[in-house]
Amino acid sequence: MPEHEFRFWPDVGDRAEIDYALVWRPEPGLLASLPNLKLIVGLGAGVDALLEDSTLPRTVPLARLVDPYMTDAMSEYVVFQVLRLHRQDIDYLNQQRARIWEEREQQNAAERRVGILGFGTLGQDCGRKLKAIGFEVLGWSRSPHEVPGFATYSGPAGLGEILARSDILVCLLPLTPQTEGILNAGAFARLPPGAAIVNAGRGRHLVEAELVPALDSGQLSGAVLDVFREEPLPADHPFWAHPRIVVTPHVAAETHPPTAAAIIREEIRRFETGLPLQNQVDRARGY
Ligand code: NDP
Ligand code: OXD
Numbered sequence: 001m002p003e004h005e006f007r008f009w010p011d012v013g014d015r016a017e018i019d020y021a022l023v024w025r026p027e028p029g030l031l032a033s034l035p036n037l038k039l040i041v042g043l044g045a046g047v048d049a050l051l052e053d054s055t056l057p058r059t060v061p062l063a064r065l066v067d068p069y070m071t072d073a074m075s076e077y078v079v080f081q082v083l084r085l086h087r088q089d090i091d092y093l094n095q096q097r098a099r100i101w102e103e104r105e106q107q108n109a110a111e112r113r114v115g116i117l118g119f120g121t122l123g124q125d126c127g128r129k130l131k132a133i134g135f136e137v138l139g140w141s142r143s144p145h146e147v148p149g150f151a152t153y154s155g156p157a158g159l160g161e162i163l164a165r166s167d168i169l170v171c172l173l174p175l176t177p178q179t180e181g182i183l184n185a186g187a188f189a190r191l192p193p194g195a196a197i198v199n200a201g202r203g204r205h206l207v208e209a210e211l212v213p214a215l216d217s218g219q220l221s222g223a224v225l226d227v228f229r230e231e232p233l234p235a236d237h238p239f240w241a242h243p244r245i246v247v248t249p250h251v252a253a254e255t256h257p258p259t260a261a262a263i264i265r266e267e268i269r270r271f272e273t274g275l276p277l278q279n280q281v282d283r284a285r286g287y
């Protein structure tokens with residue numbers, strides 16, 4: 001964008017000269033300190049950290065990043081982790097460490113149901129790819145959606161139904177006041193015994209203290225976690241060493257500058273020509 005001058009925080013010079021802010025987790029109050037800000041573009045798919053800043057300028061539009069490259073990355077991650085759980089990889093790795101040669105009973109994907117909490121851009125793409133492997137896929141969203149080929153559920157009433165039917169539960173929700181803490185003891189108890197979870201949404205979706213008891217009692221058979229309440233995950237956190245938890249360092253779908261740049265350029269051009277933004281965040285909804 002040769003017509004624009006780019007300044008990199010903290011060397012932004014006169015704050016009154018900033019028109020557009022491209023941000024991931026700016027310190028609270030920073031965006032409010034830019035008096036002529038016209039547009040905020042989040043450099044990730046989730047904007048929870050931005051919306052939690054009570055000083056975020058109310059009238060400045062906020063866009064998030066929706067990048068097919070990231071969507072593919074998330075689907076790779078979810079498909080890989082669902083297959084890991086489905087093929088009992090956690091058990092086989094624990095057996096290998098103990099030098100135990102023991103076959104475990106194995107189902108085919110068609111006999112396993114995968115429930116996806118958050119059946120939006122990422123959730124639906126993961127769903128299509130899991131379905132192509134043979135899994136029965138169910139999706140849960142806030143508003144009702146008919147998605148051919150999938151059983152869909154919505155709202156608080158639909159949550160119990162999808163939980164009861166999910167052998168593997170994947171969380172791809174945005175973090176909002178309604179979704180915070182959704183992965184809790186009550187939800188685990190509603191899953192079929194021995195179900196497993198994948199959380200690639202946000203750390204605060206999970207009530208961390210309630211996960212280990214659910215795993216230790218056998219109600220859950222495994223958990224794959226990419227996101228945590230505190231990142232990096234503290235070195236003394238019990239999740240690191242638990243034999244039924246897989247930890248990855250918030251890498252499921254990272255922002256990819258070569259593709260993200262073109263999408264952000266297009267968003268700014270649309271703003272400048274008065275076209276609706278492609279990925280404007282609905283602040284009332286919180287995502
Ligand atoms: P979308 O906005 O496209 O989809 C969100 C989905 O969640 C929608 O189906 C929406 O329902 C549903 N939802 C929102 N609130 C509720 C609720 N209260 N009850 C039920 N369903 C709800 O978001 P994306 O798919 O692009 O991204 C989802 C999240 O994934 C991001 O917000 C971020 O937290 C996380 N993420 C994590 C990454 C990682 O590396 N770990 C990378 C990228 C994203 P409806 O369809 O009715 O609106
Ligand atoms: C995102 C993320 O929201 O990487 O984009 O978590």
